[in-house]
Amino acid sequence: MILKSQVEWALHCCAILAGLPEGRYLSTKALAELHGLPKEYLSKALQSLSQASLVDTTLGPSGGYRLARPSSEINFLDIVEAVEGKARSFTCTNIRDNNPCRPAGYCDSKPCAVARIMWEADEAWRDTLRRVRLSDLVGTLSEEVPAELWRSTFEWVLKRAG
Amino acid sequence: MILKSQVEWALHCCAILAGLPEGRYLSTKALAELHGLPKEYLSKALQSLSQASLVDTTLGPSGGYRLARPSSEINFLDIVEAVEGKARSFTCTNIRDNNPCRPAGYCDSKPCAVARIMWEADEAWRDTLRRVRLSDLVGTLSEEVPAELWRSTFEWVLKRAG
DNA sequence: AATTTGCGGATATGATGTATCCTTAATTCC
DNA sequence: GGAATTAAGGATACATCATATCCGCAAATT
Numbered sequence: 001m002i003l004k005s006q007v008e009w010a011l012h013c014c015a016i017l018a019g020l021p022e023g024r025y026l027s028t029k030a031l032a033e034l035h036g037l038p039k040e041y042l043s044k045a046l047q048s049l050s051q052a053s054l055v056d057t058t059l060g061p062s063g064g065y066r067l068a069r070p071s072s073e074i075n076f077l078d079i080v081e082a083v084e085g086k087a088r089s090f091t092c093t094n095i096r097d098n099n100p101c102r103p104a105g106y107c108d109s110k111p112c113a114v115a116r117i118m119w120e121a122d123e124a125w126r127d128t129l130r131r132v133r134l135s136d137l138v139g140t141l142s143e144e145v146p147a148e149l150w151r152s153t154f155e156w157v158l159k160r161a162g
Numbered sequence: 163m164i165l166k167s168q169v170e171w172a173l174h175c176c177a178i179l180a181g182l183p184e185g186r187y188l189s190t191k192a193l194a195e196l197h198g199l200p201k202e203y204l205s206k207a208l209q210s211l212s213q214a215s216l217v218d219t220t221l222g223p224s225g226g227y228r229l230a231r232p233s234s235e236i237n238f239l240d241i242v243e244a245v246e247g248k249a250r251s252f253t254c255t256n257i258r259d260n261n262p263c264r265p266a267g268y269c270d271s272k273p274c275a276v277a278r279i280m281w282e283a284d285e286a287w288r289d290t291l292r293r294v295r296l297s298d299l300v301g302t303l304s305e306e307v308p309a310e311l312w313r314s315t316f317e318w319v320l321k322r323a324g
Numbered sequence: 325a326a327t328t329t330g331c332g333g334a335t336a337t338g339a340t341g342t343a344t345c346c347t348t349a350a351t352t353c354c
Numbered sequence: 355g356g357a358a359t360t361a362a363g364g365a366t367a368c369a370t371c372a373t374a375t376c377c378g379c380a381a382a383t384t
Binding site for chain 1: 371372373374375376380381382383384
């Protein structure tokens, strides 16, 4: 059970977008260069964010991406689900239906007890991600990343932001 | 991020094994028939349980599997990790290292803030699974499964248990 | 008009989950 | 002792999906 690398990419890109001044856009090209990622494939991840309405886009030179909402109104789960999908990690295939002892036409009243527990764990995972806002990440980064690197990075970004 | 179907199989099989009388074994063949699963492939899942020391095995006719510990001392995470592996769902590839603004030879003091949050969610998932014992599942099933089906199923199982 | 951008489709490749088959060694039963 | 049964593990095939690249289109800027 491994998350796509696009999840990591999308989270880091959103953290950068969160630091953009109001109204500016940053292109796929700049985000790919900044993170050392394949531009064309990163583009797919960003398209997922766009389809989920997490980011706004604009075309042409000086075009690119910006957050569609304040970073305090976007949480980790929003981003993760945008690229990874909203499907649960456990799918119940109802193998108990194959029990040869079952009377014909028997129908379960509840979802399988095994599935309920697996889904509960899935929800715990989602809850944790839901509780962390993108702005929280930015706050942590701004504390942990050395001030000089933080400054030079955004200088680099702003030089490329349309 | 989808769990293997073997996870579902292993959980259901363990629930059956938990109902076996002391010292009896149940074969792959019986477990496969009971759940309508491909015998040869289910065998791989059971081998994983064996390698994780969750079950004991014995060879020959009347051979098969039984729990290695009481069902109250086996939790969901034990079983899930046995077949799914213990690797975290999120792997940090340290793409921040590619930041062109980084001074050469720069080394991070902490793991990436993004990774820490993703790992926290992963731990929440694992904690939930760790808190549910196999005996809890059996308790739930014995309440929810109609008494007659429950009885006839174990009659079916005992007829095949060595 | 030329360039740059996001977007979607088509395609290729590698890894992994799913599934089957076969051999080997251990155990039971006759 | 011999036949049957079992778990274990290796080899192989196939399908699905993540990864990655390329192309053409429409929109926006210069």
